[in-house]
Each structure stands twice: as C-alpha cells, then as structure tokens.
Amino acid sequence: GNSVTQMEGPVTLSEEAFLTINCTYTATGYPSLFWYVQYPGEGLQLLLKATKADDKGSNKGFEATYRKETTSFHLEKGSVQVSDSAVYFCALTPGGSNYKLTFGKGTLLTVNP
Amino acid sequence: DAGITQSPRHKVTETGTPVTLRCHQTENHRYMYWYRQDPGHGLRLIHYSYGVKDTDKGEVSDGYSVSRSKTEDFLLTLESATSSQTSVYFCAMTESALDTIYFGEGSWLTVV
Numbered sequence A: 001g002n003s004v005t006q007m008e009g010p011v012t013l014s015e016e017a018f019l020t021i022n023c024t025y026t027a028t029g030y031p032s033l034f035w036y037v038q039y040p041g042e043g044l045q046l047l048l049k050a051t052k053a054d055d056k057g058s059n060k061g062f063e064a065t066y067r068k069e070t071t072s073f074h075l076e077k078g079s080v081q082v083s084d085s086a087v088y089f090c091a092l093t094p095g096g097s098n099y100k101l102t103f104g105k106g107t108l109l110t111v112n113p
Numbered sequence B: 001d002a003g004i005t006q007s008p009r010h011k012v013t014e015t016g017t018p019v020t021l022r023c024h025q026t027e028n029h030r031y032m033y034w035y036r037q038d039p040g041h042g043l044r045l046i047h048y049s050y051g052v053k054d055t056d057k058g059e060v061s062d063g064y065s066v067s068r069s070k071t072e073d074f075l076l077t078l079e080s081a082t083s084s085q086t087s088v089y090f091c092a093m094t095e096s097a098l099d100t101i102y103f104g105e106g107s108w109l110t111v112v
Helices: none
Strands: A003-004 A012-013 A019-021 A022-024 A032-038 A046-050 A056-059 A062-065 A076-077 A084-095 A107-112 B006-007 B011-013 B019-025 B031-038 B041-050 B054-057 B065-071 B073-078 B086-096 B107-111
Touching: A003 A084, A012 A019, A019 A107, A022 A032, A022 A084, A032 A062, A046 A062, A056 A084, A107 B031, B006 B086, B011 B019, B019 B031, B019 B086, B019 B107, B031 B065, B031 B073, B041 B065, B054 B065
Parallel strands: A012 A107, B011 B107
Antiparallel strands: A003 A022, A019 A076, A032 A046, A032 A084, A046 A056, A056 A062, A062 A076, A084 A107, B006 B019, B019 B073, B031 B041, B031 B086, B041 B054, B065 B073, B086 B107
C-alpha cells in the first residue's frame, strides 16, 4: 500500500539555522507529493507540492524536490524564523483515480530566538 | 478562506451517546474527507466521498459512518461514542488529485 515516512521529531533549532526534514514514500504509479504545515490550534495548510519527478515545490522560503530515484521529498529552508514553529506533514496522493491523501506522522519544529 | 467549515468546533460527550460532526463547503468541490489526528499517528483517513451519496471507507472507519446527501455537506457520525474516539477531527475537500486539498479548522471531541 501507499505510505509516507518522515523523520521523527521534535526538531529544535535556533533562528537562522538551516532546516531539513526528511520524507520518503512508498507508492505505486506516479504519486503527487505535498508538504502541509499546521500551526498551533489550527487546521492544515498546504505549504508546497510537486506533481512529477524532478519538480521542485517552493513557498515562503521552503523548498522540496521530488526525487523518484530515491523516493524522497525532503523539506528544506535556508534560514528558519521563530514564526516557522509548527508541525510539518509530508503527504501523497497516489494519482490516477485515487484521491486519498496519505500522511506521514508529522514533525514538530520549534525555532528559538 | 477556502470555504470549508466544521461544526461543532468543540464537544464533550458521554460514552455510548451518538455524535454527529458536520462539514460544510461552499466551493462545490467533488471530493470530501474526514480525518482524525492523534499524537504519534499523524492524520488517518476515516471516510471519504467522491460525490453525492458516493462514499468509501478509509483506514480507521470502524465505529464511524458518513453521509453526503448534497455536495456541500459531509456528515460524520459516531453511532455510540467510545473513549478511543476522543480526537481532533478534520474535514477536507478537493476538486481533483492534482489540486490543493483544503482543510477545515478541526473539531475537538472528548468522550468521557
């Protein structure tokens, strides 16, 4: 079946540090890949997405590249801010007629001033 | 705002009572979903709908039922609530697999 594995948290960084959150997936066919962010007490918001191999999704300084050869979609940001503190979820939809979104377990990021 | 709302946002109920959560969208999107979020599990799909009166089970559907009698509303019912169903429930919607999936703000349910 389809699954997403992301690095265990929590992750604690100082402001302006470099961020990487690893995500790997298992899926048949050609999935679309997503990163969602959840701020405290809120629902999930789409951060970025990539729909085919070698695509790079980017938003708000975050970026992730769809690597089919390594089945990965790692999230990176060059310089994090306190306001980036949140839970980050990697997710996929298998594609075709399957519209179910499968999530990883989430990674809590805390950025200290 | 993406035009998706959930009600109630917070509810405390007793074991054995029925509970219905409502998801309402104003975007005329075809696909709607119910997820639950629990520590250590991320988000898990309960049920989803791919059209009016068309629904299917997700990975954690036991103890839950859904109904979609019109495009804009997707109801999640706990027939007889148990403490293991204490969770945060999120509704979501999308028009297609390549489009953004929009989430509601969540419904916090406590079963005592």
